[in-house]
């Protein structure tokens with residue numbers, strides 16, 4: 001059957017409609033057909049899946065993913081198919097592959113595939129969500145002083161376009177003695193009767209601080225018990241530095257929306273991301289970019305009767321994408337599952353502890369990230385007396401250690417021990433930081 005015939009057949013038989021979202025039917029590629037099962041029982045084996053140059057110690061892996069072998073192979077397979085016959089390959093694979101990606105993401109997050117919208121980045125997800133959330137006259141958005149440029153700017157643009165009120169608050173006095181209780185109490189006490197949206201970032205890329213999102217969500221649930229559906233506080237989380245690090249199930253987390261790129265800690269294809277929304281929260285979202293979902297498109301063409309599709313469908317922007325990347329995303333989730341979520345978290349915590357303990361002992365180093373893993377995740381921020389953060393990172397790079405500088409008004413040196421690292425890597429980084437005494 002030709003691609004166009006197949007499309008006609010699918011449309012006529014009604015199968016084209018959202019099969020991608022609604023009936024993921026065993027087309028999930030656990031690993032690529034014909035490839036040997038992933039054996040990721042040692043950290044060396046995990047590291048061996050990446051083509052990162054061995055000349056460096058990579059402590060900025062979260063910035064933008066290096067693709068592990070199964071992701072590279074899937075991208076290559078789709079690229080070849082698209083290069084050979086773009087329209088034919090697209091018709092043959094679009095629904096199937098999108099279903100596979102949604103199913104893999106949903107399995108990983110322990111949610112339903114219809115609750116997930118696919119995006120190209122965290123920024124795209126934040127822009128779509130904050131740009132379109134329904135706000136009634138007088139309702140406000142509450143956010144914090146620590147969010148990334150993308151949250152901040154998405155909210156500012158929304159405010160400029162619609163006149164919406166955005167209020168920004170501090171959550172703690174000092175990182176030295178910050179506590180989970182302080183963070184969560186400060187958020188809750190700042191919620192006013194007209195606060196509709198709470199926009200926070202789970203793991204701050206400015207300091208490495210991790211917010212107690214679950215406790216915050218629980219307190220918001222309690223507060224919501226005395227509110228009507230239209231006034232309910234909606235908790236939105238930028239979760240990009242938690243996804244692929246923290247061992248969580250979205251059903252347990254309790255937020256309404258989680259926005260994340262999948263091209264950082266998740267090792268997904270560069271240019272991929274998602275927005276997850278709880279079923280009770282999706283009605284508050286409004287799409288800004290037309291979706292290219294087949295079912296929605298067919299309704300527009302008059303091929304199908306209008307009907308309600310899941311909001312996540314409309315919140316998945318069209319038009320055409322770099323499909324070889326988007327369709328390879330299932331492999332990243334499979335890769336993480338093959339290692340095991342709990343193992344991933346434990347390993348990242350161990351390496352981060354090693355780095356923080358080492359830095360805390362150095363008199364010329366000021367460690368900013370909390371020591372406790374309850375309040376930190378995979379990012380470590382610090383300063384070296386007498387040196388600018390950029391100098392610190394430059395000097396480390398000269399010694400083949402790659403870090404980054406926090407892209408915020410207050411800059412810190414930032415290292416992020418990850419699955420790409422060994423304990424020896426961390427020791428070596430510590431030795432080099434020790435030598436930075438002026």
Ligand SMILES: Cc1ncc(COP(=O)(O)O)c(C=O)c1O
Pocket residue numbers: 120121122123124148150201203204205238240241260261262273
């Ligand atoms: C907290 C946070 N949110 C959002 C982003 C933007 O992510 P993306 O590149 O996926 O848009 C970053 C970093 O780039 C970040 O640190």
